Amino acid sequence: MKKRILIIGACGQIGTELTIYLRNKFGKNKVIASDIREGDEELMKSGPFEILDAMDYDAVEEIVIRHEITDVYLMAAMLSATAEKFPMKGWNLNMNSLFHVLNLAKDKKIEKIFWPSSIAVFGPTTPKIDTPQRTIMEPSTVYGISKQTGERWCEYYFNRYGVDVRSIRYPGLISYKTLPGGGTTDYAVDIYHKALKHKKYICFLNAETTLPMMFMDDAINATVSIMEAESEKVKIRSSYNLSAMSFNPEEITKSIQKQIPEFKISYEPDFRQAIADSWPQSIDDSEAKVDWGWKSEISLDEMTKIMLENLKEKY
Ligand code: AKB
DSSP states (O other): OOEEEEETTTSSSHHHHHHHHHHHHHHHHHEEEESOOOEEEEEEESSOOOOOOOOOOHHHHHHHTTTTOOEEEOOOOHHHHHHHSSSSHHHHHHHHHHHHHHHHHHHTTTTTEEEEEGGGGGOTOOSSSSSOSSOOOOOSSHHHHHHHHHHHHHHHHHHHHEEEEEEEEEOEEEEESSOOOOOOOTTHHHHHHHHHHHEEHHHHHHHTTTTEEEEHHHHHHHHHHHSSSSSGOOOOSSSSEOEEEEOHHHHHHHHHTTTTTOOOOOOOOHHHHHHHTTSOOSOOOOOHHHHOOOOOOOOOHHHHHHHHHHHHHOO
């Protein structure tokens, strides 16, 4: 099999689990992990690793050629909360890294790209419930603007140059293996750690802030499914809506209290409240279901059980 995969941003929340998953599926030497820094022990031991700055075109090209890469998963990005603090850094990282891989594919140096988009492409004027695939998109964050712009460029490179780029609008992602960093949905991971460690949590969003969320196993499954789908089935070349569950801090608290009755939450909303308020509460993902067979498998209570069971040994 000719496929050889490069994961850029392999040490982040999604990249870590994606790398291990793809190595189990395709063989460890077929999947090159790369990041600007080394990752956790399990990742570093699982197969080949390269230090790589996603903003450095020459370095990305050199690794692509040396390892005869066919498929690139570009997971390096600055998320919503951090990008509000460092707007130009966020814009430059999120856009330049995308142009590098799009141009490598345009020049036929790679065959296929996965690039993650986000529910952050939507903004305050978007319908909030069952947000359609195509609707008003006026993102109000740096991260959202970069993701929406990225979607336009992906579609443009597909239409103009035939670049095989595939993308998903991830909701907030929850996992026990690697911590997220700099996102607005990160509370939904932190809350499990604090529930086990301190039996209480101070939330930076208010009790009623409902957001679309997803367990990491579902996200990895969706990512690999869209990349492995036949090209004709991937009809949307900007990015697909994707949905699993929606909940607010009060609802996740109740789910945790089923396992840890003494757990308590209190609320101290900060600047991330405005970001969350600009995003949808639930997403219509019917096109992903029809086009390439997407189906979510894990509910809130199932996820809570898995999270607490796996994090328990840490505390
Ligand atoms: C964030 O909160 O910034 C991310 C996202 C929804 O894309 N998790």
